[in-house]
Structures are given as structure tokens and as C-alpha cells.
Amino acid sequence: xxxxxxxxxxxxxxxxxxxxxxxxxxxxxxxxxxxxxxxxxxxxxxxxxxxxxxxxxxxxxxxxxxxxxxxxxxxxxxxxxxxxxxxxxxxxxxxxxxxxxxxxxxxxxxxxxxxxxxxxxxxxxxxxxxxxxxxxxxxxxxxxxxxxxxxxxxxxxxxxxxxxxxxxxxxxxxxxxxxxxxxxxxxxxxxxxxxx
Amino acid sequence: xxxxxxxxxxxxxxxxxxxxxxxxxxxxxxxxxxxxxxxxxxxxxxxxxxxxxxxxxxxxxxxxxxxxxxxxxxxxxxxxxxxxxxxxxxxxxxxxxxxxxxxxxxxxxxxxxxxxxxxxxxxxxxxxxxxxxxxxxxxxxxxxxxxxxxxxxxxxxxxxxxxxxxxxxxxxxxxxxxxxxxxxxxxxxxxxxxxxxxxxxxxxxxxxxxxxxxxxxxxxxxxxxxxxxxxxxxxxxxxxxxxxxxxxxxxxxxxxxxxxxxxxxxxxxxxxxxxxxxxxxxxxxxxxxxxxxxxxxxxxxxxxxxxxxxxxxxxxxxxxxxxxxxxxxxxxxxxxxxxxxxxxxxxxxxxxxxxxxxxxxxxxxxxxxxxxxxxxxxxxxxxxxxxxxxxxxxxxxxxxxxxxxxxxxxxxxxxxxxxxxxxxxxxxxxxxxxxxxxxxxxxxxxxxxxxxxxxxxxxxxxxxxxxxxxxxxxxxxxxxxxxxxxxxxxxxxxxxxxxxxxxxxxxxxxxxxxxxxxxxxxxxxxxxxxxxxxxxxxxxxxxxxxxxxxxxxxxxxxxxxxxxxxxxxxxxxxxxxxxxxxxxxxxxxxxxxxxxxxxxxxxxxxxxxxxxxxxxxxxxxxxxxxxxxxxxxxxxxxxxxxxxxxxxxxxxxxxxxxxxxxxxxxxxxxxxxxxxxxxxxxxxxxxxxxxxxxxxxxxxx
Numbered sequence: 016x017x018x019x020x021x022x023x024x025x026x027x028x029x030x031x032x033x034x035x036x037x038x039x040x041x042x043x044x045x046x047x048x049x050x051x052x053x054x055x056x057x058x059x060x061x062x063x064x065x066x067x068x069x070x071x072x073x074x075x076x077x078x079x080x081x082x083x084x085x086x087x088x089x090x091x092x093x094x095x096x097x098x099x100x101x102x103x104x105x106x107x108x109x110x111x112x113x114x115x116x117x118x119x120x121x122x123x124x125x126x127x128x129x130x131x132x133x134x135x136x137x138x139x140x141x142x143x144x145x146x147x148x149x150x151x152x153x154x155x156x157x158x159x160x161x162x163x164x165x166x167x168x169x170x171x172x173x174x175x176x177x178x179x180x181x182x183x184x185x186x187x188x189x190x191x192x193x194x195x196x197x198x199x200x201x202x203x204x205x206x207x208x209x210x211x
Numbered sequence: 212x213x214x215x216x217x218x219x220x221x222x223x224x225x226x227x228x229x230x231x232x233x234x235x236x237x238x239x240x241x242x243x244x245x246x247x248x249x250x251x252x253x254x255x256x257x258x259x260x261x262x263x264x265x266x267x268x269x270x271x272x273x274x275x276x277x278x279x280x281x282x283x284x285x286x287x288x289x290x291x292x293x294x295x296x297x298x299x300x301x302x303x304x305x306x307x308x309x310x311x312x313x314x315x316x317x318x319x320x321x322x323x324x325x326x327x328x329x330x331x332x333x334x335x336x337x338x339x340x341x342x343x344x345x346x347x348x349x350x351x352x353x354x355x356x357x358x359x360x361x362x363x364x365x366x367x368x369x370x371x372x373x374x375x376x377x378x379x380x381x382x383x384x385x386x387x388x389x390x391x392x393x394x395x396x397x398x399x400x401x402x403x404x405x406x407x408x409x410x411x412x413x414x415x416x417x418x419x420x421x422x423x424x425x426x427x428x429x430x431x432x433x434x435x436x437x438x439x440x441x442x443x444x445x446x447x448x449x450x451x452x453x454x455x456x457x458x459x460x461x462x463x464x465x466x467x468x469x470x471x472x473x474x475x476x477x478x479x480x481x482x483x484x485x486x487x488x489x490x491x492x493x494x495x496x497x498x499x500x501x502x503x504x505x506x507x508x509x510x511x512x513x514x515x516x517x518x519x520x521x522x523x524x525x526x527x528x529x530x531x532x533x534x535x536x537x538x539x540x541x542x543x544x545x546x547x548x549x550x551x552x553x554x555x556x557x558x559x560x561x562x563x564x565x566x567x568x569x570x571x572x573x574x575x576x577x578x579x580x581x582x583x584x585x586x587x588x589x590x591x592x593x594x595x596x597x598x599x600x601x602x603x604x605x606x607x608x609x610x611x612x613x614x615x616x617x618x619x620x621x622x623x624x625x626x627x628x629x630x631x632x633x634x635x636x637x638x639x640x641x642x643x644x645x646x647x648x649x650x651x652x653x654x655x656x657x658x659x660x661x662x663x664x665x666x667x668x669x670x671x672x673x674x675x676x677x678x679x680x681x682x683x684x685x686x687x688x689x690x691x692x693x694x695x696x697x698x699x700x701x702x703x704x705x706x707x708x709x710x711x712x713x714x715x716x717x718x719x720x721x722x723x724x725x726x727x728x729x730x731x732x733x734x735x736x737x738x739x740x741x742x743x744x745x746x747x748x749x750x751x752x753x754x755x756x757x758x759x760x761x762x763x764x765x766x767x768x769x770x771x772x773x774x775x776x777x778x779x780x781x782x783x784x785x786x787x788x789x790x791x792x793x794x795x796x797x798x799x800x801x802x803x804x805x806x807x808x809x810x811x812x813x814x815x816x817x818x819x820x821x822x823x824x825x826x827x828x829x830x831x832x833x834x835x836x837x838x839x840x841x842x843x844x845x846x847x848x849x850x851x852x853x854x855x856x857x858x859x860x861x862x863x864x865x866x867x868x869x870x871x872x873x874x875x876x877x878x879x880x881x882x883x884x885x886x887x888x889x890x891x892x893x894x895x896x897x898x899x900x901x902x903x904x905x906x907x908x909x910x911x912x
Contacts (some may be wrong), residue, residue, distance in 0.1 A: 037518070040458060043456065043486070044456075045293075045471065045486065049685065053584065075580070076850075085405070091293045102581060104458060105456055105488075106456040106457065107458060107783075108459075109454075109458075109459050109460070110454060110455070110456050110458070113454060114372060135720040135721070135741065136462070136720050137673075137721065138462075138463075140463075141463055144453065144463065145819040147453050147470075148453065148454075148470065148471065149454055168725075180566075180567060192858055192859065194857075194858065194859035195742060195858040195859035196859075197859065198742045198859040198860070199741065199742060199859075200863075202690075202741060202742070203463050203464055206689065207464050207568075207690075208504075208505055209593075209676075210686060210689065210690065211505070211550035211551055211554070211593075
């Protein structure tokens with residue numbers, strides 16, 4: 016084999032290592048990786064250089080090989096902002112759903128979180144949840160989305176209940192009856208703390 | 212392989228009347244009941260006659276640890292303290308308190324598995340145990356001091372390594388609502404006055420020895436690592452409280468509060484608790500922040516760190532530093548405790564001007580801890596505070612007190628939820644000053660009797676959480692339906708059992724919980740969704756039996772029942788399964804006495820049965836179902852009069868509860884009607900002599 020071929024192989028292996036490491040690092044940090052970000056990192060670290068078109072070709076090849084080689088590295092469907100990647104070693108599918116939805120449709124994200132909680136656990140969801148990571152919505156943003164939801168047909172099942180402590184919880188009437196949702200909200204907001 | 216590892220080998224016996232100090236061989240005499248509460252029940256059965264009262268010199272206090280105390284087993288470190296209970300009403304009966312901290316380990320390192328305190332000293336004394344050197348010493352210079360001063364004095368005398376378990380003025384003044392406390396914040400409720408009645412101020416212990424593990428080092432280390440890997444956060448909550456990258460599930464009810472951005476803000480430098488991936492066993496201590504759990508996110512800013520028992524990675528006692536309270540209230544800016552202890556002060560107030568999670572609430576916690584943990588006051592699982600609220604809000608306090616005493620309290624401060632009000636109330640309870648304080652200090656049952664108040668009234672009001680015999684419920688029907696009811700009928704104080712609710716509150720979705728329930732108790736119907744209860748079934752009876760047996764096992768092995776058992780885990784790769792044999796595996800390797808899960812559960816059942824026998828003997832009746840295992844009225848009531856088992860309700864049906872008790876009795880091998888254990892059950896569990904004695908008195912089922 017020629018020296019040039021050896022160097023090329025070496026570079027490709029390095030690129031694969033960096034791609035894998037980058038996706039895993041971002042997953043551990045609670046973030047999805049995008050193609051652009053990974054590509055830019057390779058450029059910044061001088062691992063890819065020279066002709067842009069050639070670099071991109073090499074990158075795409077290496078990316079595909081990386082995904083095939085490592086079981087934990089997953090590609091998420093492209094929702095218009097380019098594909099996203101994560102490592103199942105550090106991130107779960109349920110978390111990726113939140114992050115992906117956050118990028119594209121916050122209204123739907125809120126509704127889906129409420130519906131999932133109402134169906135699966137089951138329980139209503141405190142508004143406070145959406146102010147914390149990974150949602151990080153401000154009070155104004157949240158109120159805006161709730162008002163929007165109230166007007167749209169597709170969100171008629173998203174209801175509110177207020178606890179004795181004055182805190183608002185959301186639930187889906189598809190999965191929780193009003194009395195039941197109210198009782199559960201009261202437990203999670205007040206009752207469980209009175210029963211340490 | 213060493214013979215009988217785990218146990219230190221000796222139980223100390225100290226007669227305060229005669230000054231005699233002796234010891235007994237633990238394994239020879241007490242192996243069949245392990246230690247802890249088992250040791251306590253056995254001593255009381257064999258040595259304390261029925262009719263003895265808590266403050267009689269003939270009463271005994273048994274400080275019991277178990278074979279796992281002082282080992283590397285996670286969540287060890289508990290000392291069970293068993294005695295005749297001063298707040299048990301109308302008749303004192305056997306009960307136990309438990310304290311964590313460092314006492315259990317130090318006692319083991321000194322060479323002892325337990326201490327039996329007998330008699331009564333003729334003057335205030337403390338006991339010092341420095342390895343093999345055990346002495347009864349003059350405590351007159353300590354008498355009248357708070358727990359902190361006592362601890363400091365004895366630490367200065369014996370060195371900083373010493374562990375001091377002390378009573379405060381409350382115990383000295385024979386206030387039934389009093390504690391013994393070690394290591395700053397670790398208390399055992401209800402026993403302070405019994406120590407006080409014996410003139411026993413403190414026990415100071417330090418050991419330079421170690422605990423031998425019978426098994427091979429590699430085997431033990433592998434087991435400890437397995438146990439660590441299965442741990443969740445406090446109360447074995449196995450999911451985080453908010454979405455985390457590594458987590459499939461989360462629950463706002465979880466005590467797993469650690470998260471990137473949540474920092475121990477008062478530590479220097481501030482520590483970010485991070486994502487707390489469950490595979491990272493070095494960050495277990497970052498998961499739990501009970502101050503943040505109870506007081507809200509505001510508590511992060513004031514959190515110094517987590518603290519806790521010897522060798523336990525959970526660190527459920529949160530240390531908080533609130534600089535403003537020093538100038539405002541003249542108290543230490545640092546406080547530390549968990550659950551009822553943390554909330555001691557704020558629980559006296561119905562609400563705060565800035566909300567349940569504002570600064571005033573936190574200040575009330577600091578003021579409360581400052582006094583209760585020094586005077587040595589007990590809250591009886593916050594029944595003290597609930598009683599106070601009821602008495603005030605219904606005007607009973609005003610009716611019962613003379614005008615002078617009533618006006619001596621700043622009720623305007625109380626109405627404004629000013630934490631400084633507590634400076635007027637708590638010292639008076641500890642020092643028995645005034646009629647109100649004296650009544651509150653008696654405990655609920657004797658308070659009701661003294662003030663001619665109706666126990667039935669207390670039993671109807673679900674806000675009071677009152678159950679029976681002067682004590683509240685502790686995880687009952689409000690969250691674990693019939694299983695919770697059964698558990699709460701069984702003891703002579705609140706049951707302090709968390710086996711069941713650790714599971715139901717673990718945060719996993721219902722489907723997963725039901726799968727684990729089926730694997731553990733034979734049917735997924737053993738558990739219901741919260742507030743969506745179904746009628747009684749055999750699975751629930753099995754779960755109740757398992758919960759009680761495991762509680763006794765933990766209290767006898769020195770494992771923490773606030774953490775175990777370990778049916779569930781945070782590990783997705785295990786299907787969120789823990790290992791229900793954790794206790795038996797640890798026991799077998801530590802002691803060299805191999806026991807399967809079923810075999811060790813039989814020992815736990817034996818210990819629980821001994822408690823039952825003691826209760827029956829000392830009550831003088833076998834009619835336990837009607838005389839002892841009673842259920843308060845509020846369990847059956849719904850404010851909106853909805854039928855039982857309607858979604859959104861937690862009340863139960865009378866017939867169904869009767870069925871539940873009958874099924875439980877059958878599961879236990881007890882008479883289905885009376886609830887008294889049968890002779891063959893005692894014999895099956897190695898208590899033939901107990902059966903014989905009860906048989907002579909006509910007290911068998």
C-alpha cells in the first residue's frame with residue numbers, strides 16, 4: 016500500500032474516533048449531536064483540512080462507518096434541521112424525544128409529556144416541570160403555550176387542576192378522569208410531603 | 212473462613228442499680244434473633260414482667276445492633292432501642308425506636324453487639340465504653356444540659372472519635388415525647404424519658420476494633436458492589452425527579468434530586484451534583500437532597516452537603532447553612548436533619564406568608580431543629596404538631612388553659628407564622644412548664660385522657676393522621692391501600708415500616724411496578740395504582756407480611772428500612788429489578804451462616820412473632836383483632852361520600868378491611884378471627900417455649 020493510502024486510513028480512523036467521542040460526550044452532557052457540529056469540530060481540530068468537498072465526502076463516509084461500527088450510536092430521523100445523533104450508552108430514547116420535539120414543536124412537546132405521564136405512570140404534571148431542564152421554558156412562554164392549547168382542537172384533552180397549595184398541574188383527559196387527576200396532583204404537591 | 216463473622220461477639224449488660232457490668236455471648240444467646248429489635252424483644256420477653264411500667268427500674272432499655280452494623284454493607288448503621296413505651300396508651304407495651312449516625316458502628320468496633328440497661332442509678336450517670344473498658348460515671352455536671360453541650364463535653368473528654376448518644380432536658384424531665392440522639396442529628400424517638408427515669412444521661416462509645424467478615428474478601432467486595440449498584444436515592448427511589456439523559460423514567464415524587472445545575476450552594480466551592488448516572492457509584496451521595504425535597508429548590512442555595520450514618524452512601528441528612536437565622540433568631544446558622552426532624556419547626560404552622568417553600572418555612576425548620584435536637588424533643592412522626600394545630604384551631608387550648616397561661620403565649624406571632632413563636636413553646640414542653648406544654652409532652656393518648664378529649668374525635672379526622680394507642684399512621688391507606696392498613700395495625704406505636712412504600716413510591720411506571728410485584732408476591736394485583744384501589748386479594752396479604760418481616764429483619768441486622776428492601780433498582784439493563792435476596796446474601800457472607808432468602812425471612816418472622824407474643828402477653832388478651840389491630844374511622848370516610856374504590860379516592864370499605872385482616876392472619880398462621888398466633892406457628896418458628904407460656908394463660912389462637 017502507498018504511504019498516501021496509509022495516511023488516509025489513519026485519518027479516517029481518527030475521524031471515526033472523534034465522531035464517536037463527540038456524540039458520546041454530547042449525549043453525556045444531555046445534548047444531541049448534529050452533523051454540522053461534528054464536522055465543525057473536526058475542522059477546528061485540524062483533523063479535516065484542505066478541499067472542502069473532499070473533507071465532506073470523507074466525513075460522511077466516516078460517519079456512516081462509525082454508526083455501523085458502534086451499537087450505541089444512533090441516528091435520529093431528520094425533522095428538517097438535519098439528522099441528530101446520540102449514544103444509547105448515555106441517553107435514552109425518551110430523552111431524545113424531548114430534545115427533538117423541543118427543537119421543532121414546543122406545543123406538541125408539552126402535550127406529549129402530559130399525555131405520556133397521564134397514561135404511563137399515571138399522574139398529572141406540574142407546570143414547574145417545564146421551567147426546569149431540559150425544557151427550560153419561562154413562565155411567559157409557558158402561559159403563552161397554554162393559552163394556545165386552549166384554543167386548538169388537537170389539544171382539547173389537556174386540562175388543568177389546581178392543588179390546595181395553589182399550584183397548577185396538567186393532565187390529559189384521555190387517560191385521567193378529573194377527580195383522579197385532582198387527587199393525584201394533591202398527593203404529589205402536598206400529600207407526599209405530609210407523609211415523609 | 213472465620214466462624215461467625217458479623218457479630219462482635221458480646222452483649223453488654225449494665226445494671227445501674229448495682230453498678231454491675233457484665234457481658235454475654237451474642238451468638239450463643241441471641242443468634243436466633245440476630246440483634247437489634249430481635250435482641251430487644253427477647254430480653255423483654257424473658258426478663259421484664261407484664262405490668263411493668265416504662266419508668267420502673269424493672270423496665271429495661273436494649274440498644275441493639277446487628278451483624279451487619281459496622282461492615283461495608285451499604286445502608287447499615289442503625290441501632291434499634293427497645294423498651295416499654297411511655298407514649299403507648301392506655302397501657303404501656305413494647306416498642307422500638309431507631310437511630311442512625313455513628314453509634315452502631317462504634318459499639319461494634321468496641322466489641323459489643325448490644326447494651327442491656329437495667330435498674331436505675333441513684334444519681335445522674337453516663338456510661339462510657341472505650342473498647343473493653345466500660346464504666347458508669349458521674350453525670351451530675353451534665354444533667355440539665357442540652358444534647359449538644361453534653362456531646363461536646365464528652366467529646367472533649369474522650370476525644371473527637373467518640374460517639375455520644377445523649378438525652379436532653381426533655382428526657383431528664385421524663386417527658387414521654389423525648390429522644391436520645393447521637394452524632395448531632397440522629398435520634399431515636401420515644402426513649403429519652405426511659406433513659407431519664409434511670410438517671411442515664413448518655414452513653415459515650417468508641418472502639419478501635421473492627422468487624423470480621425466470615426466470607427472471602429473478593430466475595431464480600433463483589434456483594435457490596437452489587438448492592439451499591441442497585442441503590443437508588445433515599446427511600447430507594449430508583450428514578451430521578453426530573454428528566455435526565457440517562458433515564459427512561461422520572462418522577463416528581465422522587466428524592467433523587469441531583470441534577471446538572473443543582474448545586475450544593477453553601478459548600479466551598481459549590482458542588483454541582485451533576486447528572487448522577489446510576490452506574491457511577493461514586494456519585495450516589497449526590498442523588499439525595501432532602502432539604503430540597505421538602506423545602507423546595509430554594510434549599511439548594513443553602514445546602515452544604517449530605518450527611519448520614521456510618522458507611523451509608525445515601526447521605527439523607529442534609530446539612531444546611533442559613534446565615535440570616537444567626538442574627539434574626541440567635542441560633543446557629545447550620546442545621547442538619549431529615550424528614551420529621553428537618554420539618555420539626557415548620558410543622559407547627561398551617562401556612563407561611565411566603566408559601567410552604569419560602570424563606571420563612573426554612574427559618575422555621577432551622578429554629579425547630581435548633582431546639583428539638585438540643586432539648587431532645589420527639590415529634591412522634593409529627594403527631595405533636597398536628598395535635599397542636601387541632602387544639603389551637605378548635606379553641607381547645609383557649610378553653611383548657613387559664614387566662615394567665617394562655618396570655619403568656621404570643622398568639623399574634625403564631626397567627627403570623629413567625630418562627631420565633633417556637634422559642635415560647637418548645638422549651639416549655641422540654642421543661643414541663645405550664646399546662647399546655649405538659650399535656651403536649653405526654654403524647655397524644657395521655658394528652659387526650661388528661662384533657663378529657665375524645666379519642667374517637669381524633670380517629671375521625673384524617674387531617675390528624677391519628678391511628679390508635681396514642682400514635683399516628685405511618686404510610687397507611689392513603690398510599691398503599693389495604694397493605695398499609697394491615698401494617699399500621701400491628702405495632703404499639705407507628706410502625707416505622709417503609710418496605711411497602713419504598714416500593715410503591717419508587718417512581719417506576721405502573722406496568723413495571725406490577726411486573727416486579729408479580730415476581731415478588733406472586734401476582735401483579737398485589738399493588739394498585741395510587742388512588743385507584745381494588746378490593747383485597749392474597750397478593751396484598753403477602754406484601755403486607757413481607758413488608759413487616761423485612762422491617763424486622765432490617766431492624767435486627769442493622770440495615771436501614773428507609774432504604775430497603777431492594778426489589779427495584781435504577782438499572783434498565785436489569786429490567787429495573789433489584790435483588791430481593793440482598794439481605795440474605797449479605798448476612799450469609801458476613802456471618803458465615805448461610806441462609807437463603809426464605810430461611811432468613813423465617814428468622815424475621817420469628818422476631819416479628821416475638822413482638823406479637825409480647826403484646827398479647829402484656830395486654831392479657833388474645834382478642835387482638837378487636838382489642839389491638841384496630842383501624843380508625845377516617846380510613847373509611849370520604850369527604851364527598853363517594854363509594855370506596857372509586858378512582859380518585861383512598862378510603863376503603865369496612866368489609867374489605869375485615870377481609871384483609873383475616874387474609875393477613877391466615878398468611879401469618881394466626882387465628883383468623885382473633886388474630887392470635889397459633890401454637891403450631893410459634894413452634895414452627897422456634898418459639899415453642901413462648902407458646903407454652905402463652906398457652907398456660909389461655910392466650911393462644
